[in-house]
Amino acid sequence: MGKFKFIDTPIKDLYVVEPTVFGDARGYFMETFNDEFSPYVKHLDNTPATFIQDNESRSKKGVLRGLHFQKANPQGKLVRVIEGEVFDVAVDLRRDSETFGKWYGVVLSAENKKQFYVPEGFAHGFYVMSESATFVYKCTRLYDPSSEGGLLWNDPDIDIKWPIDGEVLLSEKDKKNPLLKDLGFSF
Numbered sequence: 001m002g003k004f005k006f007i008d009t010p011i012k013d014l015y016v017v018e019p020t021v022f023g024d025a026r027g028y029f030m031e032t033f034n035d036e037f038s039p040y041v042k043h044l045d046n047t048p049a050t051f052i053q054d055n056e057s058r059s060k061k062g063v064l065r066g067l068h069f070q071k072a073n074p075q076g077k078l079v080r081v082i083e084g085e086v087f088d089v090a091v092d093l094r095r096d097s098e099t100f101g102k103w104y105g106v107v108l109s110a111e112n113k114k115q116f117y118v119p120e121g122f123a124h125g126f127y128v129m130s131e132s133a134t135f136v137y138k139c140t141r142l143y144d145p146s147s148e149g150g151l152l153w154n155d156p157d158i159d160i161k162w163p164i165d166g167e168v169l170l171s172e173k174d175k176k177n178p179l180l181k182d183l184g185f186s187f
Contacts, residue, residue, distance in 0.1 A: 003031045011092050011099045015040060016106050017115040041076060044120045044187055049076055051138035059128045063169045066125015067091055067151040071185060074120035076140035084133030085109035086126040087163050091151060094121040095186035103160050121187040123151040127162050149185060150177035157181060
């Protein structure tokens with residue numbers, strides 16, 4: 001029996017992942033990644049990909065990070081929250097996709113232990129809903145600052161339904177991200 005349940009979303013290749021959690025009075029144990037992911041983790045050209053970098057960030061309530069992507073070296077990401085709660089979003093930027101410009105979001109928390117697989121070809125971001133959150137993720141490619149791209153978090157044409165509660169805290173870079181119609185880029 002598999003340790004993970006891969007749940008389809010309305011966007012092809014984008015999955016919510018539910019791990020099997022074993023718990024008792026002492027606490028819990030779960031696998032967060034194994035070779036069951038192999039059929040799902042692919043490069044844009046459909047060749048198999050592997051995760052080669054792990055990242056961790058901690059943010060306070062109201063922080064919105066994103067929407068980010070890498071142009072020349074696109075990253076697939078397996079994301080989860082180990083403390084707190086976030087609303088995690090992916091936007092399809094694959095030009096030949098029938099869902100180009102569409103988004104999907106999921107609540108990830110330390111409590112629900114869900115993961116989100118965001119393949120290459122998507123912009124990605126998250127909003128912190130709890131007092132703070134620790135966000136961890138695996139990437140299929142190394143971070144490449146020369147390849148950074150961004151999409152404005154509140155683009156009205158994409159119309160992401162963020163569960164905003166109070167002030168939104170953005171980096172200076174994320175405040176200046178372009179709208180989809182002005183992006184001039186797709187995968």
